[in-house]
Amino acid sequence: MPTNNALLSRLGLQYPIIQAPMAGTSTPALAAAVSNAGGLGSLGLGNVSAEVAREQIRQLKQLTDKPFNINMFCHKPDPMDIPRETAWLKRLQPWFAEFDATAPTKLDAGYDSFLGNQAMLDMLLEERPPVVSFHFGLPDTQAIAALKQAGIFLMGCATSLAEARAIEAAGLDAIIAQGYEAGGHRGLFDPQQESGLELQELLAQLHGNIKLPIVATGGLMDGADIAGVLAQGASAAQLGTAFISCPESAAPAAYRERLLSPAAQHTGVTAIFSGRPARGMLNRSHREIAPYSSELTGYPQAYSAAKALHAAAAAKGSHDFAPYWAGTSAHRSRALPAAELMACLVREIQQV
Ligand SMILES: Cc1cc2nc3c(=O)[nH]c(=O)nc-3n(C[C@H](O)[C@H](O)[C@H](O)COP(=O)(O)O)c2cc1C
Secondary structure (H helix, E strand, O other): OOOOOHHHHHHOOOOOEEEOOOOOOOOHHHHHHHHHOOOEEEEEOOOOOHHHHHHHHHHHHHHOOOOEEEEEEOOOOOOOOHHHHHHHHHHHHHHHHHOOOOOOOOOOOOOOOOOOOHHHHHHHHHHOOOEEEEEOOOOOHHHHHHHHHOOOEEEEEEOOHHHHHHHHHOOOOEEEEEOOOOOEEOOOOOOOOOOOOOHHHHHHHHOOOOOOOEEEEOOOOOHHHHHHHHHOOOOEEEEOHHHHOOOOOOOOHHHHHHHOOHHHHOEEEEOOOOOOOEEEEOOHHHHHHHHHHHHOOOOOHHHHHHHHHHHHHHHOOOOOOOOOEOOOOHHHOOOOOHHHHHHHHHHHHHHO
């Protein structure tokens, strides 16, 4: 059992297992259960205000005295484009009509990026979570310096060697290597620069070219998967989909049911839900709306249209338009309490 690598000792972890931050799905209870079991629990707070994030961090601190990770989104927000947004909502209207609903007349601007978000930075410097990780790019040099000065361990998500090099050059402490198998949003710095690299190939490209410790993520569900990436040189594994079925997650019942059904065998990447590419279980949005991708509006404003359509459909009992994010191995989901899942993963790693 590899309990002696530099990343684990630096973070004070017993096991090389990180529960992925999952905005809207991770909870303080889930993160605390994982941290208390010797892994690193995470909260995805990229989609909330500084006040809500502070509240969540405080709840988590009540539940664990072990290290944990807070995740932020560093996207460059796409500018609002009213004519394009109006046209997009008009495009979606026939699907709303199917559920006796009307498409909203305008899109919501969504949530703020961490870039230039002084309130969020101040909150992090005050709350001082042990670890902060970034998705969709990197914060500016001053924010990185301030967080490091506060003793916070920083990780950035890379989907290519170029992004990993940028994270290393920016002085962060570790790299999360995200393979194309991963559930949820691709961590792409620039959504137009898709490498499409699967995890094994990405790890191979980073090997020898990157000095920072690497956390492997994407399609990992059990101890054998984790042992596999450790053997490839990763210092730890980050699992997202594997933890969605835990009772401590915020996933609604329909999401859980799908993960444990044959539907979980089919996932795909599309930007159609939010404006940025993300992997989820295939449904009517992938089949019927994705062909209109060229008309799509930007991230994160497009998300409000997809959420409104899902809400209208769900009100009539349909979950065919839901952004149910899931990795390619979702069909191997296990509905276990997080502490039991952790014990299981540790046993399986030891068996390898
Ligand atoms: C429901 C869900 C939400 C996610 N939200 C975030 C997020 O807020 N921040 C982030 O860095 N990654 C997020 N991810 C991606 C994970 O960090 C990770 O890359 C992915 O879960 C790994 O693939 P797996 O789901 O097959 O384990 C999310 C993934 C899922 C499944």
